Amino acid sequence: MEKLRKAIEQYGRWSELTTYMNRIEGDIHIDFSRSLENAKALLETISKEICRTKSVEVDNNINLNALLKKAFKAIGYTGSTLVTQVSSALATIGQLMGELRNEIGPSSHGKSLEELKERNHKVDELTKEFLIDTTESIACFLIKTFENENQIFKHGTVESKPSYIENEDFNEYWDNVYGEFEMGNYSYTASEILFRVDYPAYIIEYKVFIEDEEGEE
Numbered sequence: 001m002e003k004l005r006k007a008i009e010q011y012g013r014w015s016e017l018t019t020y021m022n023r024i025e026g027d028i029h030i031d032f033s034r035s036l037e038n039a040k041a042l043l044e045t046i047s048k049e050i051c052r053t054k055s056v057e058v059d060n061n062i063n064l065n066a067l068l069k070k071a072f073k074a075i076g077y078t079g080s081t082l083v084t085q086v087s088s089a090l091a092t093i094g095q096l097m098g099e100l101r102n103e104i105g106p107s108s109h110g111k112s113l114e115e116l117k118e119r120n121h122k123v124d125e126l127t128k129e130f131l132i133d134t135t136e137s138i139a140c141f142l143i144k145t146f147e148n149e150n151q152i153f154k155h156g157t158v159e160s161k162p163s164y165i166e167n168e169d170f171n172e173y174w175d176n177v178y179g180e181f182e183m184g185n186y187s188y189t190a191s192e193i194l195f196r197v198d199y200p201a202y203i204i205e206y207k208v209f210i211e212d213e214e215g216e217e
Contacts, residue, residue, distance in 0.1 A: 001025060004136045004143075011147045017042060017139075024132060032128055039135040040064060046142050047071035053146075068138070075145050076200060148204050164195045170209045 001021050008014045020042040027034040047067045051058050054074035058067065164171065171191035178190030195202045 001132070001136045003140050007140050007143050011143060014046070014143055017045065020045070024135075028128060028132065035128075035132065039132060042139055043068065043135060043142075046139055050074050050142065050146050071142060075142075145200070145204065148200070148207055164192065167206060169213075170206050173209060174205065 001024065004021060005018070008017060020038045023038040024035045024042070027038070044064060044067060047064075047070065048058055050056075050071045051067075051074050056070055056074045058070060062070075171189070174191040174194065175189045180187055180189050181193060191202075194205070
């Protein structure tokens, strides 16, 4: 889970999540039900922390699907945005992970010795990889989006909010990639559309661009 580890290194407040990550990676081949259990707990912890910070109430018995939706809404995504629709689909996978965990877990309804022996082989390696990669993708997106949603970046000792005019290098890069869009007599660059229509997304892409630029120095 290298991407998630890098995100945690960047945003130290999430360092306690390494406990879940170590368990996920340590048990994936030995007892995949435990990996699933900790993957589910990882997403629950991130979502609950986001909701807590944003003063969003969460019921004690809320399921993972609903919890993830609350977390995305707390960050600022409405139900109509594409990213929320995608996250809902991924959240459904999270629910299926919980059901699968119950099916292959050692304490689920009691198992025969043969069932205990074979239960970890009910999930093939590609499916295991897909489920864990999905967990990591959701976790990284939640953390990075949450940390960037305040739209504050540090330049030296001064904190400032990026504006469109000041980001000429990024805007030029984005426009070179996605070009210009014409609508009747009107024409807009890709960077201007992103800035005006989905500012949080503009901020995220801007931050990625800056990090890539710094990494090449």
